[in-house]
Amino acid sequence: MPKGDPKQSTISTEKYQKKAGYKVKGFKLKGDIAERFEKACEAAGVSQAAKISELMESFIKEQSGGGHE
Numbered sequence: 001m002p003k004g005d006p007k008q009s010t011i012s013t014e015k016y017q018k019k020a021g022y023k024v025k026g027f028k029l030k031g032d033i034a035e036r037f038e039k040a041c042e043a044a045g046v047s048q049a050a051k052i053s054e055l056m057e058s059f060i061k062e063q064s065g066g067g068h069e
Contacts, residue, residue, distance in 0.1 A: 006014075029037075041048045 037051075038048060041051050044051075
């Protein structure tokens with residue numbers, strides 16, 4: 001659960017994300033790459049999360065010989 005005194009909408013969102021299987025991944029990138037990626041996603045009309053997910057799926061398939069887990 002969120003820390004402090006969260007709003008009901010925050011609690012509901014967190015419960016949904018947990019049930020749907022969402023996980024928070026944190027990592028550091030060089031500022032230049034992060035900024036260019038943000039601009040490229042905006043230009044393409046896609047969210048950064050959606051594009052990162054697509055790239056991750058592609059890499060997983062590539063590494064597993066095309067299979068899907």
